[in-house]
Amino acid sequence: MSTLDTLSPMEAGRLPRNAPLFVGVAALAAGALVVVLGGSLVLGAVTAALVFIIALPLWSAVVENRRAAVDRLVTGLVWTAFAVALVPLIWLVWMVLDRGLATINPEFLTYSMRSVIGDEQGGLYHALMGTIVITLIATAISVPVGIFAAIYLIEYGKGTKMSRAITFLVDVMTGIPSIVAGLFAFAMFALILGPTRFGLAGGIALTLLMIPTVVRSTEEMLKLVPDDLREASYALGVPKWRTIAKVVLPTSVAGIVTGVVLAISRVIGETAPLLVAAGFTNNLNTNPVDGSMMTLPVFIFTQFGQATEKGYSYAWGGALVLIVIVMLLNLTARIVGKIFAPKTGR
Amino acid sequence: MATSIDVSDVHIYYGDFKAVEGVNMTVKARSVTAFIGPSGCGKSTFLRTLNRMHEVIPGARVEGKIMLQGTDMYAPEVDPVAVRRQVGMVFQRPNPFPTMSIYDNVLAGNRLNSKRMSKSEADDIVEKSLRGANLWNEVKDRLNRPGMGLSGGQQQRLCIARAIAVEPQVLLMDEPCSALDPISTAAIEDLIHELKTTYTIVIVTHNMQQAARVSDETGFFNLKAAGQPGHLVEFNSTKKMFTNPDNEATEAYISGRFG
Numbered sequence: 001m002s003t004l005d006t007l008s009p010m011e012a013g014r015l016p017r018n019a020p021l022f023v024g025v026a027a028l029a030a031g032a033l034v035v036v037l038g039g040s041l042v043l044g045a046v047t048a049a050l051v052f053i054i055a056l057p058l059w060s061a062v063v064e065n066r067r068a069a070v071d072r073l074v075t076g077l078v079w080t081a082f083a084v085a086l087v088p089l090i091w092l093v094w095m096v097l098d099r100g101l102a103t104i105n106p107e108f109l110t111y112s113m114r115s116v117i118g119d120e121q122g123g124l125y126h127a128l129m130g131t132i133v134i135t136l137i138a139t140a141i142s143v144p145v146g147i148f149a150a151i152y153l154i155e156y157g158k159g160t161k162m163s164r165a166i167t168f169l170v171d172v173m174t175g176i177p178s179i180v181a182g183l184f185a186f187a188m189f190a191l192i193l194g195p196t197r198f199g200l201a202g203g204i205a206l207t208l209l210m211i212p213t214v215v216r217s218t219e220e221m222l223k224l225v226p227d228d229l230r231e232a233s234y235a236l237g238v239p240k241w242r243t244i245a246k247v248v249l250p251t252s253v254a255g256i257v258t259g260v261v262l263a264i265s266r267v268i269g270e271t272a273p274l275l276v277a278a279g280f281t282n283n284l285n286t287n288p289v290d291g292s293m294m295t296l297p298v299f300i301f302t303q304f305g306q307a308t309e310k311g312y313s314y315a316w317g318g319a320l321v322l323i324v325i326v327m328l329l330n331l332t333a334r335i336v337g338k339i340f341a342p343k344t345g346r
Numbered sequence: 347m348a349t350s351i352d353v354s355d356v357h358i359y360y361g362d363f364k365a366v367e368g369v370n371m372t373v374k375a376r377s378v379t380a381f382i383g384p385s386g387c388g389k390s391t392f393l394r395t396l397n398r399m400h401e402v403i404p405g406a407r408v409e410g411k412i413m414l415q416g417t418d419m420y421a422p423e424v425d426p427v428a429v430r431r432q433v434g435m436v437f438q439r440p441n442p443f444p445t446m447s448i449y450d451n452v453l454a455g456n457r458l459n460s461k462r463m464s465k466s467e468a469d470d471i472v473e474k475s476l477r478g479a480n481l482w483n484e485v486k487d488r489l490n491r492p493g494m495g496l497s498g499g500q501q502q503r504l505c506i507a508r509a510i511a512v513e514p515q516v517l518l519m520d521e522p523c524s525a526l527d528p529i530s531t532a533a534i535e536d537l538i539h540e541l542k543t544t545y546t547i548v549i550v551t552h553n554m555q556q557a558a559r560v561s562d563e564t565g566f567f568n569l570k571a572a573g574q575p576g577h578l579v580e581f582n583s584t585k586k587m588f589t590n591p592d593n594e595a596t597e598a599y600i601s602g603r604f605g
Binding site: 158159226229230233234236239242243250342 | 442492512
């Protein structure tokens with residue numbers, strides 16, 4: 001457009017628009033060169049990142065000004081940090097897929113480990129059902145308790161001694177190590193029924209871990225509902241409990257559901273409390289009040305403990321199934337959140 | 347439909363802090379009463395005591411008598427929820443329910459009180475209230491769209507429609523136009539003129555021209571000093587207040603020589 005000597009002050013000294021792309025390609029080339037010359041893949045990646053972070057600000061410092069150079073340096077650092085944060089996630093998913101996918105077949109998903117000896121085909125059906133039953137129990141108990149506790153804290157007990165005490169106890173509960181929750185559930189039922197392990201005890205152990213998360217997330221969501229809406233409802237002559245049920249909860253339901261689902265996906269992977277309270281078994285057991293119940297994390301743990309080729313592959317297969325369940329739960333949370341979110345009509 | 351409100355010796359507190367002291371007045375039925383005064387002088391606080399919304403704030407309480415239809419609304423046996431069904435309120439910022447459509451917003455007062463009604467009854471209430479709020483022609487083709495999708499002025503008229511759908515005796519308005527542009531403000535002022543034939547209206551405003559335009563009677567609230575409780579300085583017909591007020595402070599405030 002304009003030649004150098006006719007540049008206006010605002011146009012002066014800008015790098016071409018695709019400069020980052022340019023430098024990025026050059027950096028990748030440098031990294032590839034290191035690999036070709038015998039460096040490891042990690043060394044290549046580090047070289048590429050370093051070249052990108054240093055070269056672009058340098059070029060910018062020469063052509064542009066100090067501010068632009070610093071801007072490009074920080075942008076580069078932020079992107080690098082983002083990439084570094086993604087590495088473990090992608091690595092983990094790739095590894096589980098790589099090692100677990102070969103194990104997955106219809107039999108693996110529908111057989112239990114009952115009287116499976118040696119290299120016979122077994123499966124995790126019993127663990128899958130156990131996880132579903134125990135998680136359902138934990139959810140059925142902790143969701144109402146957690147949501148009602150949060151409603152009390154936000155709508156009724158604001159600023160009272162009682163609510164401060166509850167908030168403190170919830171915070172303490174958040175910090176309870178999961179195995180302690182398992183020991184507690186086991187000990188509680190041992191006092192009543194003698195030392196036995198069964199699904200309900202596992203569900204209770206998970207409940208202890210889930211309630212604080214549900215209370216916290218629901219509390220945050222209820223806080224986000226503007227007081228304007230509560231007052232609008234009161235001013236129409238609507239009683240308080242009805243205002244909560246018909247105005248406050250519907251307005252925040254998307255966030256509450258998301259919080260609940262995230263709480264479920266947090267406890268679904270707990271191993272230690274379930275090992276203590278629900279025990280383990282090779283048989284299918286869907287009765288939560290009678291006998292040990294297998295769950296996916298415990299299945300992974302015991303299979304891995306076999307230290308055999310088959311045990312390792314079953315452990316990875318179980319891990320894959322568990323990750324798929326958690327991802328499905330997260331997906332559901334997002335969809336449900338979208339459906340219930342207040343519509344603005346814009 | 348409409349009723350008057352007798353206020354005698356009312357003191358309003360937030361916890362230990364006395365916000366308003368010693369208010370006496372009679373709000374006439376089927377007329378518009380405006381409250382003016384500087385910020386923090388307690389006019390909004392006083393307005394909120396007229397339908398027992400003040401006590402929604404923790405620690406807030408009221409002393410004195412406010413008579414509505416011959417009953418003291420602060421008598422121990424009176425249910426605040428029942429008072430609020432008689433005395434509706436429109437707030438400073440439009441606050442339609444975000445989860446509800448325009449139609450459901452208008453019916454919110456009836457629905458939330460689980461009043462059973464047929465579809466045709468409900469349709470009638472919605473049309474009547476929206477016509478009453480001068481909004482019907484603008485929204486009649488999109489009643490099922492979300493209420494939040496309307497413009498600010500339309501949202502405020504939707505809130506007025508919602509308030510009159512439960513057929514209260516009195517309508518309180520807390521600076522209903524302060525978040526609106528002049529055209530929406532004019533629409534709402536016209537609406538106030540129409541509504542006063544059926545309802546007793548009390549309005550708080552910072553805009554003295556607005557008070558002069560819409561109201562029949564005006565109350566001027568003021569503070570003696572910062573940190574002191576607010577009090578009612580003068581209560582008179584709007585005409586007198588704006589031409590020949592009894593109190594010097596009123597004249598100073600209205601003519602802009604305040605402070």
